[in-house]
Amino acid sequence: MAERWQDEPWARDMWWSGKTTRRRVLGLSASAAGALGATMLVPAPWRAAFGQAKPYKIGTLQPLSGTAAAGGKTALVGTQMAVERINGSGGINGRPIELIVGDYESKPDVGRRRAEKLAVEDQVDLHQGGFLSNVCIACMPVWEEHKIVNMIGVCLDTTITTSKCSRYSFRPFDYAPAQAVAFAPFLVSQLGKKWHIAFYDYAWGQSTRDAYVEQIKKAGGEIVGTTGIPLGTADFTPFLSKISGSFDGLFGIFFGPGGVAFGNQTYDLGLSKKYKIAGDGAIAESTNLPALGEKIEGFHGINRYVPVLDPPLNTPHHKKFFETAKAALKKIDPSGPLPDRYVQSNYEAMNFVKLGIQKSGFQGRKDSMKLIEALEGMEVKESEDFPQGDKTLRKEDHQAFIREFIFQIKGGKHQIVNVIPKEKTIFPPACKFA
Amino acid sequence: MVIPWELLVIQLLNGVIIGMILALVASGLTLIFGIMDVVNFAHGELYMLGAYMGTTVMLTTGNFWLALGGSALTIAALGAVVQVTALRPLLGRDPLTTILATFGISLVLQNYALWQYGPVARKIDEPFTGQFALFHLQFPWYRVVIALLSAAIILALWLFMKYGKYGIWIRATTQDRVMAAAMGIPVPLVYTMVFAIGSAMAAASGVLYAPLVGINHAMGLDVILRAFIVVVVGGMGNLAGSVLAAIFISLLEALASLWVSPAQAVIVSFIVLILTLLIRPTGLFVPTPK
Structure with a gap:
């Protein structure tokens, strides 16, 4: 040599x-x-199994770069898991799914352009995905204009299924009013009557705050104050330092890095010793727990999904979902995180799509109305398709009602404290389709 | 609205502490701009990578101080490599090219971190967890220590620049690049050294701040905008100006939040930026040119 x-x-x-x-x-x-x-x-892996069958082209928009990329990556895992499972078991009506992934860089303007591209250039049959509420809202008119059914994966802003609702968009998981209906009685009866709410000061945070203000009052409690913290604030200390006075609990509405900052800094400032700390489950999501450590001990939250195998999540369906998701997440994160609600809701959203197509005989975009009618009012049972539990996709506003888990963090893990059945989370519809 | 004096004291302390941390991030940025005329858009990502590197060293050694030193050295080396490979070839070109290059580097580093470390947020445990009573709060000693450490690092940098042989080289290059080269100072090496020092300071601030805010691939975005405001308000390239501007802006925000909502308080820094650009574009803390 x-x-x-x-x-x-x-x-x-x-x-x-x-x-x-x-x-x-x-x-x-x-x-x-x-x-x-x-x-x-x-050929793509599914081609060998399906021969010449024309695939369903399904677009999925996720934030795979930029500020929300961490959540977008886990959300995509859920969608991909469902697609792999569907294609591995014969597709839908003998046709495979071809997934077209779009990265909107955590920006609404990019999201809108990507949605246009999926609709016009890629000619997708339908869309399943969406993570950031502002991007979901920006893209909804595009789906409606091109008559594309949009099965949302994560976006939580209340208005998506209320004042801004669209006949073409479905939210097959919970929203803040339902969570507040489920959680407020527990907060008031078990943790305390007087609450201060700290929230992310943008669409989702504000609508969630409003829901909790209403439901805590309805449950006999009192809101003594609220503190909005701008999105993108790294250090909450100057704003949390102002919170003082005589009340029982501090309720946080944050996600991602905001959840980490809230958990760490309420502990650092001694607020978690003085007050009960509770909040949206996103604060103590499994992907946040390593960064929160023991500072989040005792936190009470509500979530549609908690990564435990305790009753009622000790079913074979959930065990299978849990293990498959864990293995898939290990591929994108060497620390091997447990599945979170983003994986779960995207996985189940794609399975709603599957059932809707099967029921309606949907062939392509021209059949969108048939698919919408098939999905409206759909009831599904706990199964391999829906390991989280039974669901109702309400006809009036395309909002799903599902069971909720009230949990506490103990020993660095989620522990289910109470399970609220979907019937007890119902909030009246407030949507008028155009 | 009458504000209790206790809250004023708490917010003054918060303002100074956050200001010192911000000053440490901004001083690396202003150093690089002052000497190289490079607006480093990748500074936030060096801060973020510093924090991630801190977790790696921490996992290996279990020692916070080793994590701080190890991370600063590693990111300094990375900074040197970035300067030699991506910025040195652009020397003397339109400043826009270096802005675009550093912006590209920031995207690469951000996505690298996401690919390498994954979406799970990380944490570095603080070296000690004591608190002291401050009116209605328990205030963590660690926050005070970070402010003091930031001040010490900035002071060390100032002493190095003032009295160190290489510091004198750096200042000579800033004053007159051509003359410095004529006197035998290796100007390209000085540039590389400056970029490495700026990178190390970003990494050190990332490690120091990580126990408070957690670590994720986008954490650089949260601080870089504020750091740029500080650098402009303090005077581009002015180290002392950056420190004063960082404390000034952080104090303003902390105090403003007593009267207005946090979202409105954050706007204060942007108002200061606009006023500075309109009234005194060279920076608030730069002596008036004679």
């Missing part, structure tokens, strides 16, 4: 010896193009 790579025979022949001729460059370029073309022609 030569000492320098330039002296190797292959290097001398090809390049280094100055034998680079136009013919050689053209030849190499043609070979490279051929190799690239051959790679592109290699």
